[in-house]
Structures are given as structure tokens and as C-alpha cells.
């Protein structure tokens with residue numbers, strides 16, 4: 001046992017000062033050493049982290065560069081293969097996006113054809129591009145377009161954006177192919193072109209135009225929006241033509257639903273509650289029910305009546321006018337009647353509005369149009385005769401104004417087709433599954449085809465005669481899908497222009513054309529109107 005007085009105990013109790021100071025210095029040293037080490041360790045860790053971060057970046061950068069190189073090499077290889085097989089030259093643009101942004105951006109300019117012109121100058125009349133991740137061949141060549149339009153069904157089929165295909169349905173005339181398409185196109189075409197229909201519809205169009213123009217009397221010296229007025233007239237005429245519905249509550253209901261339906265034609269293809277496409281599809285369901293009821297009622301009344309000339313498109317589709325063994329099913333008829341209204345609903349009012357716009361900017365052309373139409377009016381008054389559809393369609397200058405409007409406005413600027421097999425046109429290969437964009441605008445605005453193509457010059461048509469369609473003039477398309485409403489549209493525009501210029505003078509407010517997503521006037525073309533007799537001079541406000 002250690003006693004309290006042992007030397008060890010005494011040492012512990014009273015340590016010598018030198019030892020103590022050495023110990024404390026050692027502690028301080030160790031502490032400082034640890035502190036410094038920790039700090040160093042920390043900075044090393046930080047440096048390592050930084051280095052690691054740098055490495056991550058370097059690795060990622062190298063990865064991206066390698067992927068990009070692989071992508072570029074693959075692209076080059078594919079392009080070489082494509083070129084060797086005859087696929088037109090061009091640029092596929094960015095991965096996924098392709099050249100979509102450039103394509104859309106040019107649509108927002110006053111010259112949407114710039115997208116085509118730029119590439120045409122680099123690669124030629126037919127070139128390759130990529131829109132929304134899809135390889136497409138763009139044709140600005142009138143002859144290639146003709147082949148594309150004529151080879152319908154067996155080589156090329158329509159190819160629309162997803163929102164449109166969702167809304168149209170597989171059985172729409174705009175999407176179907178083969179014998180069913182030929183049958184439907186034949187039935188509708190022969191009805192719309194028939195002299196009996198034109199005679200009857202002339203009176204309906206006149207009644208609508210006169211009614212709306214008479215309401216302008218109250219708006220004297222105030223503004224009228226041509227685009228809105230033309231839309232009201234065209235919808236009334238179209239619904240009469242297809243469903244025999246007269247102005248009133250039913251027409252208003254159809255109009256509201258139809259407006260909701262057409263909103264979905266150009267929108268994101270997302271079909272969730274609340275989205276535009278969803279609302280449009282719902283509107284189409286309601287419209288199909290309404291039209292379905294009309295079709296059933298008509299079928300019952302047809303059974304009781306003798307067969308005569310069809311009154312409207314319902315009669316045409318129910319009536320088996322082509323004598324086919326298989327009558328068309330009711331739901332097919334209802335859906336098609338609605339879808340048939342789509343190509344006619346926007347196009348005619350746009351053509352009317354742009355004709356007024358171009359005439360407002362061209363007093364000389366307006367003056368010639370007025371002279372020709374006043375002459376017809378005088379003639380009709382002196383003979384106490386009604387107008388016939390041939391009166392309207394045989395005014396050459398008026399028809400030239402319409403042709404020039406359709407050429408310059410490019411309401412349907414192109415058609416999209418998909419190739420069902422590899423096909424070569426003028427040495428250009430269009431591979432199976434690719435889309436072809438046959439650009440009408442490029443052909444209509446090409447100096448090779450039209451002198452000073454950006455000028456509104458109706459007299460240019462005097463040299464070629466009244467143009468209906470040709471390789472270089474395709475506002476109504478061509479081939480088996482040539483618009484069946486072609487003559488009817490010309491008739492409607494002629495009737496509107498006749499009654500407008502022989503009733504009113506106008507001064508157009510400043511406005512401009514927008515081309516995307518569809519052609520229209522930015523401010524709906526406001527005009528100041530005054531009756532003809534009060535103002536013998538043609539007045540236009542130059543923009």
C-alpha cells in the first residue's frame with residue numbers, strides 16, 4: 001500500500017514547474033497540430049470535392065461531346081446513304097426539334113415563305129427538313145406537287161397533326177382513302193357542282209348577303225369588321241347547304257358548338273379534362289348528337305316523300321344517289337356532315353375579307369370591279385330580272401380579282417401527305433413513311449411563275465384567261481382531293497363583292513395580314529362604310 005508520505009505521492013502533489021510548463025506546451029502544440037491538421041484535412045477534402053466536381057463536369061462534358069460526335073457521325077452516314085439513294089438534300093436541324101422553330105417563326109412574319117425560300121436557294125426546289133421530329137420532304141416545285149396531289153390513296157395519304165386527326169376521326173372525308181373516299185367525294189362533288197344546287201344556293205347566298213349588308217345601314221359612318229361579317233354570312237350559307245337549317249336558335253346553337261370544335265384544330269394534342277382538345281371533342285360529341293337527330297328525322301320524312309333533287313348534304317348522303325348497294329351508316333353520315341363543314345367554314349370568309357383588303361389597297365382594281373358590277377346591276381334592273389349564278393361567275397374581272405386574292409392570300413398554304421412506299425418524283429426519292437409538304441405558297445409566290453408575285457394585280461389573269469386550277473395555281477388543291485367547294489366558293493365571294501361594291505363605299509382602317517397558325521386579319525379588317533349614292537368617289541386610306 002502506498003502511504004501518503006511516499007515520494008511518489010509527494011511528486012504528484014507538487015509537480016515541478018518545468019515539467020508542468022512542458023506538459024502544457026505539449027497540449028497546446030497537440031491542439032494546434034490537430035487544429036491545423038483538421039483545417040488542412042478540410043481544405044484537402046474541399047479541394048478533393050472541387051476536383052471531384054471538376055471531374056464530374058469533365059466526364060459529363062466528354063460524354064456529351066462523345067454522344068454529339070456519335071450523333072453527328074450517324075447523321076452524316078445516314079445523310080450519305082440518303083443522298084446516294086436520291087433523298088433530296090437539306091438539313092434535319094436539332095435532335096427532336098428539327099427545324100420546327102424556324103418553320104414556326106417564319107410563319108409569324110409578313111413573308112412566311114422565307115423558310116422555303118432560304119432552303120430552296122441552298123438545296124434546290126425539293127429539299128429535306130425535319131418538323132416536330134419527323135423527317136419531311138418539302139416540295140416547292142409545281143410538277144412534283146402535281147404528282148403528289150394526283151397519286152392519292154395508293155402512294156400518298158393525308159397526313160395531319162395529331163390534334164386534327166383526333167378531331168376528324170378515321171372516317172372523315174379528309175382522312176379516308178381508297179374506294180370509300182372516292183364514293184364520298186363523288187357524291188358531295190356532284191351535288192356541290194350541280195346547276196340545280198347553284199341556282200338554289202345563289203338565292204340563299206343573296207338573301208344572307210343582302211340581310212347583313214342592310215344591317216350596316218344602321219352603322220353608317222361607324223366601323224364594320226369585315227372578317228366577322230363574312231364569317232356570319234358564310235356560316236349561314238354553309239349550314240343551309242349541308243343541313244338546311246335556317247337562321248334562328250338552332251343555327252346559333254350549332255355555331256357556338258362549331259366554334260368550340262374548331263378551336264381544337266390547332267392546339268396541343270393533350271386530351272385531358274380542361275384542355276382545348278378535350279373541350280373540342282366534347283363539342284363534337286354534342287354536335288354529332290344534334291346532327292344525328294336531324295339525319296334520323298330526315299330519313300323518316302324521306303320514306304314518305306318521292307325522291308327528288310337533294311335539298312342538302314343530308315339528302316345526298318342518305319339518298320344513295322350513286323345507286324350503291326350499301327347505304328352509308330347513320331353515325332358515319334352525321335360525323336361526315338360535321339367534318340365536311342370544317343374546310344368551308346374558315347376559308348370562304350378569309351377569302352372575302354382578303355379580297356376587300358386587297359381592293360382597299362388598290363383603287364384602280366376596285367374601280368374596274370365597280371364598273372363591271374354596276375353594269376350587271378343596271379342590266380338586271382332594266383330587264384327586271386333576278387340574278388342567276390351564271391351572271392356572277394361570268395364577270396371576268398371579278399373572277400380575276402378572286403383568282404388573284406386566292407393566289408396572294410394562300411389560305412391553304414400547303415397540303416401534307418405521307419408516302420406508303422418509296423417513290424421517286426423527278427429524280428427525288430421520297431422514302432416510305434416520310435411526309436411530303438407540297439407548298440402551294442412557294443409556287444404562287446415564285447417569280448418564275450408570276451411577275452412581281454407580291455403585287456395584287458388581277459389583270460395578270462387576262463393573259464391566261466380565268467384560272468380555275470393549273471400546275472402553278474392550286475388554291476383548291478388538285479387530283480382526287482380537289483376541293484369540291486371550288487365553284488361554290490367563287491360564287492359566294494362574287495355575290496358578296498357584287499352587293500358590297502354596288503351598295504357601299506368604304507375606307508379601310510390600317511390592318512395587317514397574319515399567316516400563322518391560319519391566315520387572317522390582325523384586327524378583323526375594320527372599315528368605315530357609307531352608302532354608294534352619298535359618295536360617288538372611291539375612297540381608300542393607304543396604309
Ligand code: HEM
Pocket residue numbers: 158173174185188340341343344345347348351411412415416474475476477478480481482483484485486488489
Ligand atoms: C376559298 C375557299 C376554299 C379553299 C381555298 C379550299 C381549299 C381546299 C383545299 C386546298 C382542299 C384540298 C385538301 C387536300 O388535298 O388535302 C380542300 C378540300 C376540301 N374542301 Fe375546300 N376550300 C374552300 C372552300 C370549301 C367549301 C365552301 C367547302 C364546302 C362546302 C369545301 C369542302 C371541302 C371538302 C369536303 C374537302 C375534302 C375533299 C377530299 O378530301 O376529298 N371547301 N379545300
